[in-house]
Amino acid sequence: MISNRLERCIYHNVMLFLAFMATVFTVFIVVFIIGYVLIRAIPHVSWELLSTKPSYINETIGLLPDILNTVYIVFATLVFVLPLGVGAAVYLSEYAKNIKVKRTIEYAIESLAGIPSIIYGLVGMLIFCQYMSLKTSLLAGALTLTIMNLPTIIRTTQESLDSVPISYREGAFGLGANKWYTIRTVVLPCCIDGIVTGCILAVGRMLGESAALLFTAGFAHKLNGFIDALSSSGSTMTVALYVYAKEQGRFDVAFVIAAIMLLMSLMINYTAGYLSKRIQRKRLVK
Structure with a gap:
């Protein structure tokens, strides 16, 4: 014993x-x-490095176009991927009745998540850049990243929807609410954490993606506004890091880019967590 x-x-x-x-x-x-x-x-790190664009005449390096292009492509991708991902998750969790069709769609989503990013880049180049005549642009890169990050948004949102107690839905139905009103006002607010988590994971993958963007977004260091940048080639920070470190041997600039990406990831995580808590607080007050 x-x-x-x-x-x-x-x-x-x-x-x-x-x-x-x-x-x-x-x-x-x-x-x-x-x-x-x-x-x-x-x-x-210097203010000149962070606030200017590269000049081949003066032989200077500036990271401002790469920083802005990264922000542009992340924002554009979220505009596309959030409605598609959340909508698909709502359909699979709330509306899909045929089990075989639902399992087939879920299997396709899981398969989509396992495809290497270089294949996404190749397919995105052929479809968006050539077939749809978008050429090498941030918009083509954003559409490619949308397809890449759909599985992440769908799975995290679907798991959050499935975790909402069925009694919440029954209570709303008992009060006379229809299905869409119940989903919009009861179910989705309860799973905001899952949606935010999916966004954080998706943004993390967007910030770290380089292979797919080399084929679709290009690597031009142009300083443009948001609308003009979407229709032109642009280098994100990961692509710029590859170019400066691998092709030009400027590891000092590469480490500055890496530090900026780390700070951006921390800021995005903090902002997402803050917004999630604020939305939950407002929901509890109501």
Whole structure:
């Protein structure tokens, strides 16, 4: 009896120690990567580098076009992917009655999530750039990223919709609400966290994507407004990082771009979390 209790105690302490070490190792990797990037980037950061465009005549480098192009393509992609992804998730969770059709669609979505990004870039180049005559542009890149991120938005939203208790829907129906009104005013507000989570994951993939955008968005360092930028070729920060590090050997600029991307990811995560909490607070007040 005492021996069994001692074995359980040892087993518990060993597993607790291993879990703690795994946590410490994970935190160490994250802190090391962020610290290493910032240490390599901070000495080379300057206002001129961040606020100007490249000049081949003066042989200067500027990252402002790449930063703006990244913001443009993320915004344009969210405009396309959010309605499509949330709408598809609502259909699969609330309206799809045929189990076979639903499973077929879900299998197609899972298959879409496993396709390598380079294939998305090739197909996007052939369909959007050539067949639809969009040429190499940020709009073609945004449409390609929309298809790439649809599975993420659909799956996270669908899981959130399925987690809403059925009693909420029955209560709304009992008060005389129709199905769409119930979904819009009861179900969707309850799963706002899942939608925000899907957006964060999608934006993270957009910021880190380079292979697909090399084929569709191009790598021109142009400084344009939003409308003009969508119809012209433009380099995002990941593409610029590849060009400066791999083709030009400017690792100082590459680390500055990496630091900017890290800060943008942190800002997006914080903003999404803040908006989610604010929406939930307003819903509770109502």
